[in-house]
Amino acid sequence: MSFLTYKNPSLVEAASVIRDALEKHMLIVVFGNCRVDYEGRASSTLEWGNRLVIIKTDGSVLVHRPIGYEPVNWQPPGCIFHVEVLDGELKVRATRLHPRETLNIFFGEVIHIMVSSLTDTGEFSLYVSELDIKKAILTMPSLVEEGFKPISAEKELGESGFVDVLGEDSRGNLVVVEIKRVSVGKDAVFQLERYVKALERRVNRPIRGILVAPEIQKEAQLLAAHRKFEFKPISLKRCYEVLKLEKTKKLSDFMV
Amino acid sequence: MSFLTYKNPSLVEAASVIRDALEKHMLIVVFGNCRVDYEGRASSTLEWGNRLVIIKTDGSVLVHRPIGYEPVNWQPPGCIFHVEVLDGELKVRATRLHPRETLNIFFGEVIHIMVSSLTDTGEFSLYVSELDIKKAILTMPSLVEEGFKPISAEKELGESGFVDVLGEDSRGNLVVVEIKRVSVGKDAVFQLERYVKALERRVNRPIRGILVAPEIQKEAQLLAAHRKFEFKPISLKRCYEVLKLEKTKKLSDFMV
DNA sequence: ACGTCGATCTCGAAC
DNA sequence: GTTCGAGGTCGACGT
Numbered sequence: 001m002s003f004l005t006y007k008n009p010s011l012v013e014a015a016s017v018i019r020d021a022l023e024k025h026m027l028i029v030v031f032g033n034c035r036v037d038y039e040g041r042a043s044s045t046l047e048w049g050n051r052l053v054i055i056k057t058d059g060s061v062l063v064h065r066p067i068g069y070e071p072v073n074w075q076p077p078g079c080i081f082h083v084e085v086l087d088g089e090l091k092v093r094a095t096r097l098h099p100r101e102t103l104n105i106f107f108g109e110v111i112h113i114m115v116s117s118l119t120d121t122g123e124f125s126l127y128v129s130e131l132d133i134k135k136a137i138l139t140m141p142s143l144v145e146e147g148f149k150p151i152s153a154e155k156e157l158g159e160s161g162f163v164d165v166l167g168e169d170s171r172g173n174l175v176v177v178e179i180k181r182v183s184v185g186k187d188a189v190f191q192l193e194r195y196v197k198a199l200e201r202r203v204n205r206p207i208r209g210i211l212v213a214p215e216i217q218k219e220a221q222l223l224a225a226h227r228k229f230e231f232k233p234i235s236l237k238r239c240y241e242v243l244k245l246e247k248t249k250k251l252s253d254f255m256v
Numbered sequence: 257m258s259f260l261t262y263k264n265p266s267l268v269e270a271a272s273v274i275r276d277a278l279e280k281h282m283l284i285v286v287f288g289n290c291r292v293d294y295e296g297r298a299s300s301t302l303e304w305g306n307r308l309v310i311i312k313t314d315g316s317v318l319v320h321r322p323i324g325y326e327p328v329n330w331q332p333p334g335c336i337f338h339v340e341v342l343d344g345e346l347k348v349r350a351t352r353l354h355p356r357e358t359l360n361i362f363f364g365e366v367i368h369i370m371v372s373s374l375t376d377t378g379e380f381s382l383y384v385s386e387l388d389i390k391k392a393i394l395t396m397p398s399l400v401e402e403g404f405k406p407i408s409a410e411k412e413l414g415e416s417g418f419v420d421v422l423g424e425d426s427r428g429n430l431v432v433v434e435i436k437r438v439s440v441g442k443d444a445v446f447q448l449e450r451y452v453k454a455l456e457r458r459v460n461r462p463i464r465g466i467l468v469a470p471e472i473q474k475e476a477q478l479l480a481a482h483r484k485f486e487f488k489p490i491s492l493k494r495c496y497e498v499l500k501l502e503k504t505k506k507l508s509d510f511m512v
Numbered sequence: 513a514c515g516t517c518g519a520t521c522t523c524g525a526a527c
Numbered sequence: 528g529t530t531c532g533a534g535g536t537c538g539a540c541g542t
Contacts, residue, residue, distance in 0.1 A: 001306065003287075003367055003368070005261065005263065005368065007261065027308070027322045029285065029287075029308065031259075031285075031370065031372065035378065038535075040535060041535040042382055042383060042384060042385075042437075042492070042534095042535045043382070043383040043384070043496075043535090044380065044381060044382045044383065044535080045380070045381055046378055046379075046380045046381075047378035047379045047380075048378050049375070049376035049377060049378030050257065050372075050374040050375065050376050051374075051376060052283070052285065052310065054308070054320065056320075056322055056323055056324065057322045057323055058322075058323040058324065060323070060324065060325045062320075062325070064310065064312075064318075065376050066283045066312055066313045066314075066374050066375075066376055067312055067313055067314040067316070067333065068312070068314065068316065068333065068522090068523090069316045069318070069330060069332050069333065069521095069522060069523090070522060070523080070534095070536090072380055073535090074325060074535085075535095076325050076535095076537070076538095077323065077324065077325060098513090099535090101535075111259055111372075112259070112261065112370060114287065114368060114370075116287065116306075118306040118307075118322050119305070119306065119322075120305035120306050120307060120321050120322055121305060122291065122302055122303035122304050122305030123302075123303045124300065124301075124302045124303075124328055125300060125301055125302075126298055126299070126300045126520080127298060127299040127300065128298055128299070129298075129518080129519090130517090130518060130519090131518090181298075181518080181519085181520095182297060182519095182520090185530085185531085186530095186531085190446075190450075194446075217529090217530075218529090218530090219530075236298070240299075294520070296520060297519095297520040297521095298519095298520045299520090300520080324537095324538090325537065325538085326519095326521090326537065326538080329520090330520080331520090332520090332522070332523095354528095355520090357520070359520095382535080385533085385534090386532095386533065386534090387533095437533085437534085437535095441515080441516085442515090442516085473514090473515075474514090474515090475515075
């Protein structure tokens with residue numbers, strides 16, 4: 001893994017370093033005084049200040065101020081770059097097609113550059129997503145309620161979108177399950193309402209709506225109660241354990 | 257503005273530099289080989305690899321891989337930090353309360369550290385937001401249609417939320433305006449429908465629904481037509497010009 | 513290619 | 528404090 005730093009380079013030197021690194025698809029970190037403008041889905045300008053500019057190996061760009069999680073300006077992966085020194089400023093242009101958007105960074109002073117051809121093969125795993133909750137419910141339907149039997153997942157319901165899980169309860173009622181990973185808000189209740197109503201237009205039997213999530217917001221609770229929807233709390237940890245168990249089981253099946 | 261870099265520091269040196277910089281609320285950029293785990297709203301692990309870790313002056317943390325716009329792990333502003341060298345690893349812990357979340361970064365090797373007490377006072381301005389479109393419409397109601405007269409903006413309609421702009425047309429009909437900055441999707445149509453229906457329960461006169469945005473999605477167009485809602489295309493540039501004009505006008509009023 | 517939906521969303525404003 | 532909506536959202540998945 002190559003790694004190089006340049007302290008207080010001239011703008012011409014900086015331009016050369018950045019051009020070379022872009023060609024080799026290296027990670028580039030520039031610290032310096034710059035102004036930025038953007039033109040695309042919206043337009044923005046950022047006046048002079050000291051910032052951290054990161055150009056990644058996939059052609060994405062981040063302009064970070066000293067505060068805030070989010071970059072003040074950016075460009076998603078896949079940009080085409082142009083670097084030049086013009087009127088005493090180092091201009092880095094990152095252009096994206098579809099949609100057509102341009103980010104221009106003008107450095108008046110480059111304080112530090114770091115370039116590296118780094119490799120990062122480390123695996124990233126996130127434990128419980130909304131899809132994981134669905135998988136956990138399909139694996140262990142009793143997470144919704146005792147006697148619940150899934151019929152299908154993600155059933156298309158015309159303009160109303162998809163049902164997270166469709167099933168039957170122990171008394172033969174249709175059950176529409178709406179899953180939220182964190183908290184049931186108003187939206188989830190309205191969505192479930194749309195699904196249930198769309199289903200009621202198609203079939204002629206009792207339909208129950210159940211909201212499944214770790215928690216529900218107060219207002220959503222009222223809206224749900226008003227529509228006779230039920231709320232079933234679920235634990236992310238429990239879902240994670242159900243999925244891990246399932247994985248181990250499948251693995252042991254394979255081993256035998 | 258102070259600025260310091262450290263190349264290939266020992267883990268103990270690195271810990272000392274980071275601790276000191278955290279105390280002074282400096283911007284810290286660390287490049288090194290690390291593994292990361294996170295526990296909070298979800299849980300995640302990231303195996304060993306070379307990454308760029310940024311700790312900002314407001315206590316936010318970003319862990320960036322060589323590709324992707326988004327950080328692989330992060331922590332929003334306001335974290336409490338703990339730095340220690342343990343079992344041959346430099347551990348940086350960033351804890352957040354509300355919700356309780358912990359990010360642990362374990363460095364096996366630190367390749368480069370950059371610390372700086374940077375200042376960045378440059379103003380950032382984005383030209384046209386959704387609010388700007390509303391302001392532009394309130395300033396120049398003909399953007400919606402000739403003869404449109406706004407009555408109020410952001411009218412509360414119970415559980416249906418807020419109306420972007422409520423007004424009257426030239427023939428005395430009530431007009432509900434739903435604004436989207438980029439494109440009218442299904443959601444906007446459903447939202448407008450909720451507003452119109454909520455309003456119909458309250459007043460007994462004709463109500464029109466108008467969707468205002470630079471463009472409309474095909475499916476949304478059908479849904480809108482089915483509900484007799486109209487779509488009024490609007491240009492972001494035009495809004496920007498209307499607002500700029502208004503600003504200049506106000507300024508000149510002040511000057512006189 | 514386009515549309516839909518989730519996100520450790522983040523961020524800000526309003527209540 | 529909570530709730531809600533917007534975002535240049537981004538990113539993933541399905542058609």
